[in-house]
């Protein structure tokens with residue numbers, strides 16, 4: 126089925142101006158919040174079916190995050206929409222200058238399957254707040270969540286305002302992007318598909334935000350609090366069975382504390398998920414057999430220091446620690462995106478940095494140390510989308526921080542007011558009074574150089 130006719134209707138609806146008033150935007154945000162809350166139980170059931178997430182995990186990483194974004198947008202919408210006054214330079218006085226936040230038009234949001242609700246609806250909040258019409262393309266690999274999301278959208282919004290387009294990304298996305306000029310494309314997913322999206326966007330000069338993946342390193346220095354480090358690394362590495370874009374992909378630990386860290390990691394895993402994680406309330410499952418086969422393929426690429434058990438029927442892979450890994454093996458070249466944690470010792474910062482630089486510009490970089498000096502040195506040394514000190518992944522839950530990658534891990538950022546900005550155009554406006562119009566500004570310019578040098582510098 127082609128969506129081009131629906132997209133043309135969206136363009137018309139946007140042009141009518143209906144989506145742009147403060148009242149309209151506020152009403153839609155309120156409606157969305159109410160609807161999510163009334164489908165809370167359906168979302169718990171769906172995310173359990175797709176990824177075996179507990180309601181607690183769903184609230185902390187999916188629904189609660191979107192509700193928090195909605196509350197933030199509702200609280201600040203008027204402020205965000207206000208034109209921003211800026212100084213006018215001497216040359217243009219007595220003009221005044223301001224930046225208007227202009228809605229973009231019809232935007233496309235493409236989501237992945239690992240946080241299927243949050244990663245589609247968080248950008249939606251900002252796109253609505255900014256006054257746009259929105260096309261939502263969910264991942265086809267989280268079907269239960271897909272069905273609830275579709276219900277929420279179709280119950281609340283007319284298709285010319287928010288259009289829900291499910292299905293196989295490789296066919297529906299090119300069909301839309303090659304035949305319609307979106308005013309922005311916001312994509313979350315793998316770097317491989319990100320490249321395809323970027324190419325299609327370039328053809329029609331469509332601006333993009335790319336929220337991609339990659340290998341996020343985690344460095345543990347010899348002066349780190351090892352027990353705390355182990356708890357915090359294990360917590361986010363094995364959350365959602367490791368299928369998290371900002372999970373620590375691998376750990377680089379100072380050789381002098383490697384054994385201690387491995388022991389502490391093992392203790393944390395057992396404490397969090399018991400010695401039967403397949404039965405744990407808090408441990409998720411792998412999304413599908415394709416991903417299961419890909420991840421289990423890495424199990425032979427190191428020594429299993431903990432875990433290693435799998436069950437294809439249940440799509441279960443035990444939280445696993447791997448040591449003695451060759452840097453040239455696939456597990457150190459590809460994003461793991463599963464519950465396997467390579468632990469690699471280093472003896473000098475240069476050695477650790479050289480390993481990180483094999484996969485430059487990670488989405489996140491984590492440093493565990495008790496030294497302020499080392500903290501600063503490490504933060505300065507590793508260009509990354511975001512970072513935590515003595516923590517992993519939680520920076521993404523603070524909507525006052527911009528979230529996004531750089532280079533191979535993405536371009537652009539969002540969350541909180543940054544999402545609003547992503548979906549708005551900053552229009553520069555200068556207003557000049559007519560009562561003052563000195564002839565000096567007009568040709569002929571001969572003899573005015575000295576004056577220009579004084580005014581323009």
Ligand code: NAD
Nearest residue numbers: 236237238263264294295298314315318336337338339370
């Ligand atoms: P994916 O790239 O396979 O799919 C993402 C979306 O792209 C889906 O909606 C899919 O339908 C669509 N798609 C797939 N093939 C396509 C094609 N050929 N042409 C056009 N569209 C296509 O990603 P995924 O497997 O769903 O998600 C996992 C990846 O996403 C990981 O790399 C992870 O790190 C990354 N990720 C990044 C973030 C972030 O915020 N930076 C968050 C979550 C996941």
